[in-house]
Amino acid sequence: MEDIILLGIGGHAHSVVDSIERAGKYHIVGFLDLEEKKGIAYRGYKVLNVDSQMEQFFRNGVENAFVSIGYMGHGALREMLYSDLKKIGYTIPNIVDPSAVIAEDAVMGEGIFVGKRAVINAAAHIGDLCIINTGAIVEHDCDVGSFSHISVGSVLCGGVRVGQRTLIGANATVIQERMIGSGCIVGAGTTVRRNLEDSYTVCCRDDTRMVRNL
Numbered sequence: 001m002e003d004i005i006l007l008g009i010g011g012h013a014h015s016v017v018d019s020i021e022r023a024g025k026y027h028i029v030g031f032l033d034l035e036e037k038k039g040i041a042y043r044g045y046k047v048l049n050v051d052s053q054m055e056q057f058f059r060n061g062v063e064n065a066f067v068s069i070g071y072m073g074h075g076a077l078r079e080m081l082y083s084d085l086k087k088i089g090y091t092i093p094n095i096v097d098p099s100a101v102i103a104e105d106a107v108m109g110e111g112i113f114v115g116k117r118a119v120i121n122a123a124a125h126i127g128d129l130c131i132i133n134t135g136a137i138v139e140h141d142c143d144v145g146s147f148s149h150i151s152v153g154s155v156l157c158g159g160v161r162v163g164q165r166t167l168i169g170a171n172a173t174v175i176q177e178r179m180i181g182s183g184c185i186v187g188a189g190t191t192v193r194r195n196l197e198d199s200y201t202v203c204c205r206d207d208t209r210m211v212r213n214l
């Protein structure tokens, strides 16, 4: 098994650890996180050092790293860590739970997490560092921009385009061929029937309550 180091020991990291263990491809060396988290552990994997020490592990032969911080609309840290990892030369694989289904011709970036029973269907494209969470469905021909999070149980119908850094909330649905901009938040349970420009939050059972993000 190849070694991998994880950045961030929060709640989302627990899902990532479980999927890594189930897939059996990587051996988790431990976590990097904040100074005050040093020494805490999940399933025996400890926070070994602070994020800024990531290069030390690469020099010691750990070639793989993964950003295991979740995304709820504020992703500057995830993007910064990703960029630092790339500069050092880490390989940033996709972590895909064995129960997920990804079509042969789906195009995947890197650093993506695909959770349990998620589906990424034919000719879909998923950008770098996206989270396709538990039970989410990304239908055929969808395009999801980098750093976005398609939350648990949500559905992107065929041909939907989602910009970068957008959060599609739990159990939300976007109907076919719609375009959701970058930096948007679609509230949990919302059905989106129209296009959404960049930087809008939309929530409600349908998409009638819409505000522009500050």
Ligand SMILES: CC(C)(COP(=O)(O)OP(=O)(O)OC[C@H]1O[C@@H](n2cnc3c(N)ncnc32)[C@H](O)[C@@H]1OP(=O)(O)O)[C@@H](O)C(=O)NCCC(=O)NCCS
Pocket (backbone or CB within 6 Å): 133, 151, 152, 168, 169, 170, 171, 185, 186, 187, 188, 189, 190, 201, 202, 203, 204, 205
């Ligand atoms: C949309 C969302 C971002 C709004 O958060 P917020 O800005 O903190 O808003 P508030 O909770 O203060 O709610 C503001 C109003 O919108 C309503 N509202 C909030 N979220 C809603 C939703 N998903 N559907 C319908 N109404 C919603 C609230 O009831 C409240 O109504 P009121 O003004 O009449 O009292 C948040 O509720 C949400 O849905 N986040 C996504 C969570 C998620 O999917 N997590 C996935 C984890 S994997």
